Amino acid sequence: MQIHDLEQHFLSKIAEEIKIEPRDWMPDAYRKTLVRQISQHAHSEIVGMLPEGNWITRAPSLKRKAILIAKVQDEAGHGLYLYAATETLGTSREETINDLHTGKAKYSSIFNYPTLTWADMGAIGWLVDGAAIMNQVMLCRTSYGPYARAMVRICKEESFHQRQGFDILLSLSKGSPEQRAMCQDAINRWWWPSLMMFGPKDSDSTHSDQSMKWKIKRMSNDELRQRFIDMIAEQVKVLGMTLPDPDLKWNSERKHYDFGEINWNEFWNVVKGNGPCNKQRIAARKKAWDEGAWVREAAAAYAAKRKRNTQSSTLEAA
Amino acid sequence: MQIHDLEQHFLSKIAEEIKIEPRDWMPDAYRKTLVRQISQHAHSEIVGMLPEGNWITRAPSLKRKAILIAKVQDEAGHGLYLYAATETLGTSREETINDLHTGKAKYSSIFNYPTLTWADMGAIGWLVDGAAIMNQVMLCRTSYGPYARAMVRICKEESFHQRQGFDILLSLSKGSPEQRAMCQDAINRWWWPSLMMFGPKDSDSTHSDQSMKWKIKRMSNDELRQRFIDMIAEQVKVLGMTLPDPDLKWNSERKHYDFGEINWNEFWNVVKGNGPCNKQRIAARKKAWDEGAWVREAAAAYAAKRKRNTQSSTLEAA
């Protein structure tokens, strides 16, 4: 087939909602977009372990500690699925990780904010995972098969995490005045960064159009953000807390909540590497990787020895 | 003068209580004994910083924190005086420190016990410094001039430390039941190791005889130990605490306290390197030294550059 025919075939599959699979022909730009997006997503899971990992040793009850450890571990698992998905596109895990460490690849900027109190574990679960799910539910229907299937698994766990996060805040909201203050403070700090997670406004988003056509994305940034706001604005009432946006109010015509202006300066600043924890996060990941080098080498050396031994004993037995 | 005359001269000085000074002739064995003893003493100050340093960041009040920091710093200062005293005998600080790290040189075994609670800061001051002072007061009259003079300075500060330690315990003894328990517990753990600080019984002590003749030492291990016990057995009453020795009681004939058998097995075990913290202490010192290597090199390199520059500008000016 000619390139042109291949592309037609590819596009008709997309139109018919047939998943693209690793061995299928796909446009270079589609592959590139996927590698960028999936690896960014994988990195977000891995870097995302750090802010929550920060409270594992200080969790205030054994039950909460167990839930938190399991949650952070799930994120490592998600990272694995997603690195595997990038591998189906011909990019090795090492390459992918290297791009993270050099700053070539990005991860979700939300993880460049510090976790300052225990309530942040709740706010991250509720708001950050909540925002992530909006995206991820959409991605369960993304056009690339391995990515869509990874997302189905991930989504199940994430909605669980969101409920756990909400539950942390719910306990705090029913607690002492200090706990209630801690709860409100965390919501105040995480609200706006969560809204930024959906990316720039549609009018300023560079990659969106093509991704929509290829059905990698299936809803726009602004649509997802609005859905999220509508959901959270209701849930926050259950907590008896408020969202830190004086302009937030129900618009009965639009059937949506109106909301205030997002500080896009802050958003771009953090994307550019100037967030409170960008340096710290990458340094922690690099440190783990560099200090693990001898372990990976030893494992490889041992595996090679074993292979040689098995081969030679197979020969001897033959 | 012949060696024999030199030795006579040396011994007559000792007899007349004239201090031996660095440039004076002295028997090799005298010099060796001094280097061993003074460097061991210096190392004890430096290693002794570690168990107390362990509580600086956790001191329970700002006042206690300030006192503790100042105390540990004083120990560093004592280390300096004593390293300087060994240098007067022709041994460099580097050599001396190296002997500590390789295990060739010893330090007081007491510092191989861990500091487990805040009350240990009190018990160390009261018992450990208290025992040290017994020794040090005697050493203010030791025959080697620089050592004796270092001791005079050290003694003043040490008796201050002892009072501070007692004061920590006094506060605890007047405090809550938990504080009182903490106080008694620390006394229980530090009492016997403190008694061991005076070294083996006179009947088992190898170096003592010659040291007494040279007036390096001026009282025997057992004499000093008895003095210490007599003092502490009285002071503990002020605290309303007890010493963990059922055999301890006043002997009105001897005009001294009788006391129970010391566990010499434990003593020799710790001396041999098997105490709870021997490995940890030496590892901490080596780490500080090794990680400081680049700093010392940089300082030396800079000083050398400065010297060259000064010389060349002097030449130019000439």
Place this chain on the structure above:
Amino acid sequence: MNNQLFNYLLHLADNTLILSHRNSEWCGHGPVLEQDIAITNISLDLLGQARNFYQYAAMLTGNNATEDSLAYLRTEREFKNLLLVEQPNGDWAATILRQFFFSTYQELLYKQLIQCNDAQVAAIAEKGLKEVTYHVRWSSEWVIRLGDGTEESRDRMMVAADELWRFTGEMFIPADYEKEAGISGFGVNVESMQQDWLKKVEAIFEEATLPMPGAAGYMQRGGKEGTHTEHLGYILAAMQYLQRTYPGCEW
């Protein structure tokens, strides 16, 4: 309430809690993603075991005790864990070896606890044994892999062995409550397990081409009776901080 049973349960609980704590420090910082997950998994298993023991202890002691009051409101001198499990993580070699020493011990222990006369202890051990069997396999494989891997990994394993060996003897020197556990039958007198433990360690060290640490080495002890190394205080300061700062709250 049987006070020695209570102490015994705290000992079993503290061991697993503190090692869980140490392992959890790796979470997000492991040398390979798969192993980050594995060590975190072990941390979770141990935490689960700790909770079971604490819950049972809390039930026995009454006084409104809970798993959390036992974990978060006792002080350093009341903790009864082995010195081994509170040692710092060090590098991956030290973490692996600490786990191997402990899991091998724990497997022998739980196998006997299953048959003890306290039904609750036996049930906890039975559930835990499945997990521990996996921990032994996983850590054994890593001991072998690192011992027989590269020169560096081998050196690091020997350093780790030199560092940790002195904390292994304590496992087999019974505290009073362990003696009582053996006599009354609610648990195990650990002395009897030492030979089996040594045999297993020797077998794995041999496969790992590692020399056995000097069997005659002096052994540290005290943890079981609440006399710890200086490391435990820092663990508790972080672990208990919130409970201490906001007393009496629900989380």
Place this chain on the structure above:
Amino acid sequence: MNNQLFNYLLHLADNTLILSHRNSEWCGHGPVLEQDIAITNISLDLLGQARNFYQYAAMLTGNNATEDSLAYLRTEREFKNLLLVEQPNGDWAATILRQFFFSTYQELLYKQLIQCNDAQVAAIAEKGLKEVTYHVRWSSEWVIRLGDGTEESRDRMMVAADELWRFTGEMFIPADYEKEAGISGFGVNVESMQQDWLKKVEAIFEEATLPMPGAAGYMQRGGKEGTHTEHLGYILAAMQYLQRTYPGCEW
């Protein structure tokens, strides 16, 4: 009570307490015995200054507040120190540079505070200034020595500068209580000090043959208003542990 003065005093106290804490972590672990003593000395000086500010703040606020209740019973979100002073010690280069950046700032600050209209603040500053003048000299000498020492020491200084520079801007962005301090005259609006600070830093960096960090770099902030880096929580967990565990005791 003037609430902004109270906040201002806490800010001054927290800065010195937290940097004292960091420096005190070196005690017993310094690269040379003389410098172990020097850094510990600075730690002591700063602790003394902190106590003076806390005592004054406690007196103003009443409510049985003491220097200890202010230091030991406030939580992370209530601490008002600069982000700079809570950064980990890192190596000797990072510690030196942190001290140099802070002491240079503090010298300018105290020189102005001496003339403020609060006699107590002025007196504390006057006493502190003598100490700080020495801290500036000592840390400047070390910046020069390490910058112009070996290749390694120079590299380490550049790494330290890259790491710490982003925390220096906060010193000169006034919090509300600093603005009020300038207006009411009980303290200093720090904005005015930035140029002098830069000049001093440039002069020392030049002598140290070190390049100045990119002046345009983005600056982190938040500490003054209680939004810290993740490091402070661990400092407080250790520092406050005893007071939190045994509430209401005398020590």
